[in-house]
Amino acid sequence: MPAFSRFLRYFMAVGRLGSIRKAADELNVSASAIDRQILNVEAEIGMPLFERLPTGLRLTAAGEILMAAGGRWQKNLAEVRARIEDLRGLKRGHVEIAVIDALAKGVIPAAIQSLQTRYPGITINLRVAPNDQVRRMIATGEVDFGIFFGPESYREITVRAFVDVHLGFITPAGHPFGAQAEARFSACIGSPVVVPSSPLAVHQQIAVLEGTTRAVLDRKATSDNIQMITSLVLQGVGIGILTSLDVITEVRAGLLAFTRISDPVLRPMTLALCTAAARPPSYAADLVLGEIQSAFGELAWPAAPVAPV
Numbered sequence: 001m002p003a004f005s006r007f008l009r010y011f012m013a014v015g016r017l018g019s020i021r022k023a024a025d026e027l028n029v030s031a032s033a034i035d036r037q038i039l040n041v042e043a044e045i046g047m048p049l050f051e052r053l054p055t056g057l058r059l060t061a062a063g064e065i066l067m068a069a070g071g072r073w074q075k076n077l078a079e080v081r082a083r084i085e086d087l088r089g090l091k092r093g094h095v096e097i098a099v100i101d102a103l104a105k106g107v108i109p110a111a112i113q114s115l116q117t118r119y120p121g122i123t124i125n126l127r128v129a130p131n132d133q134v135r136r137m138i139a140t141g142e143v144d145f146g147i148f149f150g151p152e153s154y155r156e157i158t159v160r161a162f163v164d165v166h167l168g169f170i171t172p173a174g175h176p177f178g179a180q181a182e183a184r185f186s187a188c189i190g191s192p193v194v195v196p197s198s199p200l201a202v203h204q205q206i207a208v209l210e211g212t213t214r215a216v217l218d219r220k221a222t223s224d225n226i227q228m229i230t231s232l233v234l235q236g237v238g239i240g241i242l243t244s245l246d247v248i249t250e251v252r253a254g255l256l257a258f259t260r261i262s263d264p265v266l267r268p269m270t271l272a273l274c275t276a277a278a279r280p281p282s283y284a285a286d287l288v289l290g291e292i293q294s295a296f297g298e299l300a301w302p303a304a305p306v307a308p309v
Contacts, residue, residue: 093284178257
C-alpha cells in the first residue's frame with residue numbers, strides 16, 4: 001500500500017476513534033507506528049492535526065479539512081478500483097463455453113440469463129458439441145470451461161463441480177410404465193423402444209446392458225439427437241432410453257416420466273464442470289464459472305447440492 005494510503009488509513013481511524021491506542025487495536029498495528037506517521041505529516045505541513053487532550057485526541061481545523069478530504073479520496077479510490085476491475089475483466093469481457101447437447105435447455109440457459117442481468121458487459125459464446133469434443137476443447141484451451149461426462153481419467157482437466165446422472169426409461173406422462181420409480185433393463189423387453197445411437201454418451205451404457213442381460217430390444221427408432229428421441233417418445237413411438245439430465249426439463253414440466261434403470265452393473269455417469277488444468281480462467285470466465293457452479297446441483301436427479309471438489 002502506498003505511504004500516503006497507509007497514513008490516511010491511520011489518520012482517519014484516529015480521527016474517528018479519538019485515540020491512537022484504539023486505532024492501533026482496530027488496525028492491528030503498533031501505536032508507535034501510527035503516532036510516527038501522524039507526527040511526520042504534521043511536521044511536513046507545519047500544523048497540528050490533533051489537539052492532545054487528557055481524554056484523548058481531537059481534530060484541529062486542519063485535521064477536519066484533511067478528514068473530509070480523506071473521505072472523498074477513499075470514495076474516489078474505490079470507484080477507480082472498480083473501473084480498473086472492469087478493464088481486467090471482472091464485469092466485462094468475452095467467455096467461451098462448451099457443453100453437451102443435453103444442456104442446451106433448462107438450468108444452463110437460466111444461469112446465463114441471470115448472469116447477463118447483473119453483468120451485461122460480459123458476452124458469452126455457448127458451443128454445443130459431442131462429449132469427447134467438449135473435453136478436447138477444454139484441455140486445449142479452445143474454450144474457457146465446459147461441461148461433459150466422465151472427467152475422471154484426464155489429468156489435463158480440473159473438475160470444479162460434479163453431479164451424478166442416471167440412465168433410465170422415459171415415457172409420456174400418464175404411461176403405465178412411468179409410474180415406476182425404477183426398473184431393471186429387462187423390463188422394456190417386448191415393448192417398442194427408441195434408442196440413442198453414437199456419439200451420444202449413453203450409447204455405450206446401453207451396449208453394456210444389452211451384453212450383460214442378453215436382452216433383445218424391439219428398436220422402433222434410433223437417433224443421435226436427444227431432442228429427436230424426446231419428440232419420438234412424446235409422439236408415442238416407443239419407450240425412450242436417456243439420462244435424467246436429458247429430460248429433466250420435460251419431467252419437471254409434467255410432459256415426461258423418468259424411471260431409473262436399477263441394474264447393479266450400471267453406475268451413475270459423472271457430469272462435471274471443468275477447466276483446463278494448465279490455464280487459469282480469466283476474470284470474466286471465473287465470474288461466469290461461479291454462477292454456473294452455484295446452479296450445478298440442479299442438474300442432479302433428484303435435485304441435490306453441488307458435490308464438493
